[in-house]
Amino acid sequence: MADELLEKIPEFRKDTDVKPQDEGFIDWTALTHVPTARNRREFLIIVGVAVVVVTTIEILIRAFQVPNYVLPAPSGIFNALVNNFETLLPHIGVTLQELVGGYLIGATIGILLAGVVTQAPLVEKIITPYIILLVTTPMLALVPLLVLRLGFGLEPRIVAVALAVGPMVMINSATGFRRTDLAKIALARSYGANTLQIFYKIRFPIALPMIIVGLMVGGIFGLLTAVGAEMVGGGVGLGSRLVYYSSLARMEAFFATILIIATIGITMYVIFFLIGKKWASWEA
Amino acid sequence: MAAEAQTTPTTAAASARPSTRLVIDKATKIYQTATGPLLALDSFSAEIGEGEFVCVVGPSGCGKTTLLWALSGLHPLTSGAITLDGTPVKGPRPEIGMVFQEANLLPWRNLMKNILFPFEIKRLDAAPYRTRIQHLLETVGLAGFENKFPRELSGGMQQRASLVRCLSFDPSVMLMDEPFGALDAFTRDEMNLLLLKLWSEQRKTIVFVTHSIVEALFMADRILVMTPRPGRLAREVVVNLPRPRTLEMQSSPYFVETAREIKELIHASVKK
Numbered sequence: 001m002a003d004e005l006l007e008k009i010p011e012f013r014k015d016t017d018v019k020p021q022d023e024g025f026i027d028w029t030a031l032t033h034v035p036t037a038r039n040r041r042e043f044l045i046i047v048g049v050a051v052v053v054v055t056t057i058e059i060l061i062r063a064f065q066v067p068n069y070v071l072p073a074p075s076g077i078f079n080a081l082v083n084n085f086e087t088l089l090p091h092i093g094v095t096l097q098e099l100v101g102g103y104l105i106g107a108t109i110g111i112l113l114a115g116v117v118t119q120a121p122l123v124e125k126i127i128t129p130y131i132i133l134l135v136t137t138p139m140l141a142l143v144p145l146l147v148l149r150l151g152f153g154l155e156p157r158i159v160a161v162a163l164a165v166g167p168m169v170m171i172n173s174a175t176g177f178r179r180t181d182l183a184k185i186a187l188a189r190s191y192g193a194n195t196l197q198i199f200y201k202i203r204f205p206i207a208l209p210m211i212i213v214g215l216m217v218g219g220i221f222g223l224l225t226a227v228g229a230e231m232v233g234g235g236v237g238l239g240s241r242l243v244y245y246s247s248l249a250r251m252e253a254f255f256a257t258i259l260i261i262a263t264i265g266i267t268m269y270v271i272f273f274l275i276g277k278k279w280a281s282w283e284a
Numbered sequence: 285m286a287a288e289a290q291t292t293p294t295t296a297a298a299s300a301r302p303s304t305r306l307v308i309d310k311a312t313k314i315y316q317t318a319t320g321p322l323l324a325l326d327s328f329s330a331e332i333g334e335g336e337f338v339c340v341v342g343p344s345g346c347g348k349t350t351l352l353w354a355l356s357g358l359h360p361l362t363s364g365a366i367t368l369d370g371t372p373v374k375g376p377r378p379e380i381g382m383v384f385q386e387a388n389l390l391p392w393r394n395l396m397k398n399i400l401f402p403f404e405i406k407r408l409d410a411a412p413y414r415t416r417i418q419h420l421l422e423t424v425g426l427a428g429f430e431n432k433f434p435r436e437l438s439g440g441m442q443q444r445a446s447l448v449r450c451l452s453f454d455p456s457v458m459l460m461d462e463p464f465g466a467l468d469a470f471t472r473d474e475m476n477l478l479l480l481k482l483w484s485e486q487r488k489t490i491v492f493v494t495h496s497i498v499e500a501l502f503m504a505d506r507i508l509v510m511t512p513r514p515g516r517l518a519r520e521v522v523v524n525l526p527r528p529r530t531l532e533m534q535s536s537p538y539f540v541e542t543a544r545e546i547k548e549l550i551h552a553s554v555k556k
């Protein structure tokens with residue numbers, strides 16, 4: 001057994017143990033560390049305030065007779081949501097399909113690329129400018145081009161979502177993978193760990209909190225891109241409904257659609273918040 | 285192999301020369317740094333016997349960690365050789381267990397999963413070791429804390445956990461790098477006694493690095509005193525204190541006098 005342990009051992013420097021970490025220029029971790037209701041009383045207060053806000057809006061809109069096309073009343077939006085839900089359902093399905101499909105592709109590539117690239121600092125330096133370019137370029141701008149190549153089906157939108165999600169996940173995950181803790185790697189090595197074991201028993205868990213943040217931010221970017229791409233062209237998806245309803249000045253239905261999109265976004269957020277709580281809470 | 289060591293009587297004084305396990309032969313380590321080569325360890329030679337408790341003391345930066353990491357196979361020497369049981373150490377060896385400075389627990393694993401970490405890496409079935417681990421946890425007073433995460437444990441508890449982690453897979457050699465350096469004086473005394481108790485039960489071969497002359501004298505059969513960088517062996521001190529050791533021994537004339545001698549030895553070599 002001793003022989004297979006004799007692989008290349010890196011040299012360690014004791015003063016590099018647990019260095020303060022470079023978190024990139026935006027502290028995305030704020031997203032996973034949001035204050036939530038601590039008890040029933042707090043919860044009731046939060047819900048109570050929300051009810052008061054919505055009711056006040058309703059009252060104000062009625063009192064001042066704000067025209068429908070400026071801002072429909074909450075009750076009207078709610079009615080529209082109930083009445084149009086059945087017609088909107090297939091569109092929700094389409095949007096979710098694009099979102100999930102593009103997301104899975106983008107996130108997988110993003111994490112894998114980050115894991116590989118951070119192993120070689122030079123490769124990382126070469127690649128990073130392109131990733132930042134991809135992060136900052138609105139992928140919506142590419143949709144007409146993608147439609148030209150891939151037709152009017154779901155494919156161009158899935159590609160756009162993947163292009164929006166991937167770099168976002170990649171850049172955050174890379175920050176996570178860069179947080180190496182040599183003392184912990186040395187610990188694993190002292191038991192004869194190989195490179196792969198060190199990767200998934202040490203490097204990956206250390207990176208996980210940042211990966212989760214990347215997945216969350218990526219998800220939000222993905223949703224924006226999916227809806228935006230639907231607004232650009234094609235008759236299906238929630239984005240297309242926004243264009244359709246606004247062209248007919250059906251503002252209640254328009255806002256009901258927005259409500260659905262927001263719900264998808266919030267659901268994603270909550271899912272990752274809970275994942276973060278479960279898998280990354282050791283860091284807090 | 286280690287089972288036989290466990291049956292050794294606990295109070296045996298290290299009078300008879302035990303069989304040699306670790307041989308350090310002119311160990312030399314040069315680090316390549318930005319400012320040029322740095323000689324950290326210079327022709328350090330020593331032998332460590334089966335079941336011996338050897339402490340290494342020396343001033344900060346004299347190369348103690350460098351020596352220990354070479355012993356554990358975590359990094360190679362520039363020249364010289366280290367052999368364990370007759371075979372050269374060229375990488376991590378299954379019979380060696382390391383205890384690092386500052387517990388070094390994995391914060392995303394609970395206590396039990398931290399202790400089972402070596403088994404996962406070694407792909408070793410932990411089932412036959414369960415009673416051993418349970419016994420260790422009870423000995424160090426951590427039974428019932430298996431599901432706690434490191435951040436929920438005090439510094440002393442974390443260090444005890446790392447001790448259990450090291451002993452869990454029953455290594456026959458333990459290499460310890462200032463394991464209790466970050467603890468307060470009381471916790472440190474407590475940990476020293478605990479380690480001596482575990483050692484008397486299990487008779488591991490221990491190389492224990494420390495800054496503290498008192499700690500070294502209290503624990504060791506033999507002390508290797510190092511010179512400031514580049515680290516050389518300044519002197520070997522055989523500790524003539526009976527076992528089991530007690531805290532009262534620390535105020536005995538012999539203890540105080542020997543501690544002073546070692547201190548002067550280190551100070552003298554610092555001035556040079």
Ligand SMILES: Nc1ncnc2c1ncn2[C@@H]1O[C@H](COP(=O)(O)OP(=O)(O)OP(=O)(O)O)[C@@H](O)[C@H]1O
Nearest residue numbers: 012013014315317324343344345346347348349350
């Ligand atoms: N990887 C490295 N690269 C360059 N220099 C190093 C490296 N590791 C240690 N050194 C230097 O080698 C010398 C010995 O270091 P070492 O860590 O072995 O000392 P030490 O006796 O353990 O010190 P301390 O008591 O402070 O822990 C120091 O001057 C240190 O700065």
Ligand SMILES: [Mg+2]
Nearest residue numbers: 348349350461
């Ligand atoms: Mg050291």
